[in-house]
Amino acid sequence: MSDFAIDILLILVKLGLIFAVLLTGAAYLVLAERRVLGRIQRRYGPNRVGPFGMMQPLADAVKLLTKEDFIPAQADKPIFFVAPGLAAVTALLAFAVVPFSPPITLFGREVPMVVCDLNIGVLYFLGLSSLAVYGIALGGWASNSKYALLGGIRGLAQLISYELAMGLSLVPVVLMAGSFSLTDIVLAQNPVPFALLNPVAFLVFLISTAAESKRIPFDIPEAENELVAGFHTEYSGMRFGLFFVGEYINMMILGSMITVFFLGGWIGPVLPPIVWFFAKVMAVAFVFIWMRGTLPRLRYDQLMHFGWKFLIPVSLINVIVTGALLLWLKG
Amino acid sequence: MAEGIDVYKRRYGQNPKSLWRDLKGTVEPFYVTLRNMFKKPVTYQYPEEKRTPYPRYRARIVLTRDPEGGERCVACYLCSAACPVDCISMQSSEDENGRRYAAWFRINFSRCIYCGLCAEACPTLAIQMTPFYEFSGRDPLKMVYEKEDLLIADGGKDNEYNFYKHAGIGVANPRGGNEDEYGPVDVRSNLP
Amino acid sequence: MPILTIDNQQIEVLKGTNVLEAAKGLGIVIPHFCYHEALGAVGACRLCAMNFVEGPVKGIQMACMIEAKDEMVITTTDQASQEMRARVIEWLMMYHPHDCPVCDEGGECQLQDMTIAGGHDIRRYGGKKRTYSNQDLGPFICHEMNRCIQCYRCVRTYQDYCGGTDFGVLGTNQRVYFGRFRDGRLESPFSGNIVDACPTGVFTDRTFRYRTRYWDIEEAPSVCPHCSLGCAVIPGGRFRELQRVRGGVNKQTNGFFICDRARFGGGYGNHPERPRVPRVDGAQTTWPEALRALRKRITDLVARHGPGAVAFLGSPRASLEANYLLDSWAASLGSRRIAFDSHWQHDRSARVAAGKLGPRAASLEDIRCSDFILMIGVDPLNEAPMLALAVRQAVRRGVRLAVIDPRPVTLPCAAAHLPLAPEALPDVLEALAGGDIRRLGRREAVLLEGILEQLRAAERPVLIGGPDLLGAAGIERLLDTARLLASEHRPCKVMTVLAGPNSFGCGVLARQGPDFEAILNGMLAGEIKALVCLESDPMTGSSDPARTGMALGKLELLAALDYLPTAAAHHAHLFLPTTAVPESAGVYVNNEGRMLLFSSAMDPGTPISVSGGGDHPPRTFLPATPGSEPRPAWATLGHLQGRRLSLRDIRQAIEMEHPNFAGLSSLTTGGEGKRIADISPPPETAPEIPFPHSEGEGTLRLYAMEDFAGSGELAGYASALAPLRPTPFVMLGALDAKQRSLSDGQQVRLRSELGGVGVALRVVPDLPAGIALVPRLRGTALESYVPGRGHYDCQILSEDEEKT
Known part of the structure; x- marks a missing residue:
């Protein structure tokens, strides 16, 4: 068998694994979120389906699949069909560049634990997170509904605003690692993760990713008490399910990115690297959930103020300071 | 109002726009929610664990009887008028003793919202709410209760009251025979 | 001011x-x-x-x-x-009992309202309460004296306004009591008004006892269909059943009160035998089927025999809109054979009134405000009860009232009664118009002189006449008399009592068209093959039931639209159910020419008490209300012509076609209505209207008269009125009775062309010699004696004579 065929096979296997892990992870993240929120509010959360409610995601999937697929009469149908897929696919694609372990050796071959270790991984990630806007914007537009349109517009504005801060907060990381490759960035954090070296960038990135994932306190595009359900108001059944899954996959991607950029990726003592990686991702996910159970939603103007007048200046200054420090240290 | 401002100032200092206040307001809640996560939930695990409702709990409706065992309901229509979801209907009628009663009385429990306005409106204490809350079904028609299903052989929350003993129109007792009445006037008399 | x-x-x-x-x-x-x-x-x-x-x-x-x-x-x-x-x-x-929950007035009780309005919410009096014994006031009124607050409204209504004598206030001091001297039915035909007048629950409607609360009843302003006066009433229904009727307010007609026939006679729509489903050849069917069948049969008949083979019969109890649509249907088919009243004398009288009454039409308010009243050939209490009450209000002010009528006209007020045989009435009218007074007897001439004198002296005199004894010719003469008596500064108004609530409107629509007599001849001759009856029953309505029955038997198609189980509806080849008056909206034109709107208080349907069949209403879910098939006659008639018309469309069409109905489409319910514009120029007099009373040759001339509760078509189907219906009787003058050695109360045999029948005899002292009177009582042997037909030759024999 030629090397090329084996490479393809390996990539397919990795893709399959990642799909399985990500989708199951997203489904159980939903359950985890509901349980954690329940405990925060001193209730149990779903605990009826299976032991500890472990079968709840399955029940939810069955429910979503068997629900009526409702399409508004005035909807822009092709776009209406494409939008949820776009939301889920862009989220999934970002995982292609995430390295979750150092390369391992299988049957004498070195297998990198990343689907594709691009040397411009950071840019790829930023590019895809910009594309994620399309899912929302098109979904909101195609529904031909006031709430959906308003939600879509809000989502658009929010994502574009926070993308800037997110990108700028990654500049110091790249500066410090000296590479756009995510694997290199992880390796550069041995032994001290960037979160400790540059806490300002870490915080800005954490906040921006929360905003990118449209989660409380930044869930303005789907603010229930103003917009019913925002951009996915008119979606039902599995189409809604795709938006929903996309959001949780996105949460895992962003968790992975935080892990990779600031928390030292798979690096850790004693335990195998892959365990460290997932533990860190789960910790970030927990923080997101915790944040949801704690903070109230921002107002639209507060959101914009915070993004443009605080986060962007802070990260700009951080870029300059970090650059200057690096120059001074190395020079 | 002024007191509220004082509390505010004590907690956050003189400057309400201080960064310290904002930071504290953002971080402190994380501690509160984290603390809650380790407390025991207050949920009753319903089908296994049942709570005992208070006597004034508002659930399944009954029609009670007066101390003599007669139907208390006089079919005055006040409950059906008070009902915000129109789930009570009846037809009043008169029996041979001049007593007003419900020829039929129907509560559609699949519509009832257990608000208790009917019991509140009832002038004869006939219609009462009970704490029996495990009350549901799959067939809406089976949730339509007739008078026979609603009547109980008890006075419910008050076993003393008998409307006709106070009504003053001579139904339970002969005219003028209640405690708080004089006997019928002699119209033909012209004594001062 | x-x-x-x-x-x-x-x-x-x-x-x-x-x-x-x-x-x-x-x-x-x-x-x-x-x-x-x-x-x-x-x-x-x-x-x-x-x-x-x-x-x-x-x-x-x-x-x-x-x-x-x-x-x-x-x-x-x-x-x-x-x-x-x-x-x-x-x-x-203080003494008011604690019984609002079991009081029928609760919810619409003025005392409740005023107690709250007055700010009294907690009883402070802790002592004993006064009580009274109640009386049995008959089948219509319940008595509960403990609730009384001594406002005297009942006495003022019953005695002062309505002229009742058997009810009043008794007792002194703390013992003031409102009731009768002893138990018994309240005798006044206006007794029900004390229910409306009583501000609390002392007097309540027994027919409505414990049935419905005020807030549950569906009410709408309507017009009473029992006579031609057009009194405002408010029918109320619940559970698809008409449960009560209360008096409405229309100051031009009834004022505030109504008669007992209007109040307790509303049950005709609840009749258990009311046909509620369309029928074709005796089999129940659906609406589309029935409509298709009717349209097809009529087209076939028109194709085979020409448009003249189809005749139409409107009705004075159908709304103006329905009658108009029937008329336009006939016109669109090309048939000119349409009449609006099967009683041709009533029909002719209505046409005369509609054409010639003009500005001289008196409303009931005009009568209440008049200063001299002459009633000729009219028996208000039986023909138009509220007219008697209007007359009483004038008499209470001291106005003189003269009655010229052979019948013993009972009135709730004092009147000078001149009992003249019906044959003499034309002479009286002639004398009033300035003709020779000496044709009458000496005593009559003297009385008439007096009446004439007062009539000339009065400033606002009113003449009142009825069609039953006067006939169309007599009505016309009455109108001429009024014209002669009136001058520029002194109006002399006329009220003509007509047969039905919409007789006047039918009179306007009919114009020069044929009357039912012509249609009857056509049917007997076989020229007319089909008859469409709109809410009318020619079998009992026409003046010659036997002949009508024979003619109807010859028809190929008898179609009926009705809400009553009439004989015509029963025998019809094609039957379409219509809505009763409280279930439909429309316009009636009352005897004064006043257009009065009635609106629908409830939807048609089989009452729950019937469909439930006992203690409970049904426990099933149905997509449609049982028995809700009846449709308004105007909707059905519009549909038959392939036109989808709203009431508004129809009213506008009527205004376009008949300019004297101007303003019809802008009328509102509950108002005073609007008098129609006069027809100008007035239509020519119908050439030959035979006066109904010719000299009879039989031993006795028998006249049929109306009865308060027994004669009306609708009243006949109202079961609540049963206690008011008398047992069959015949009235005879004292002299005639003596000649035949008959005494009052005796069972006698009445023999006429309609056969023999056993009835009780009532001797009336001042009945003119040679005539006898019977009330038309539906559902009895006296049903076939039709008032307004002229006389029947009859013999009255004692039971013994009959045997020999």
């Missing part, structure tokens, strides 16, 4: 208005019981206290007793008057 200030608002009122009314004009409603617009003020309840600050009277006064004067300054919201009202209502409530 005085200008006064009440609660800082100024109002100008007519002279003579009391302060309570003036305040009402400003929208200030002060609690009151004894004051009633129709009954006046007595100051008995002491509740309408106001504080008179400036003006001729000062201090706390009863507003209903004080005439509004200039410069009065009055407050109603100050503490003193408010406290006074609160104390008074507390006194009134």
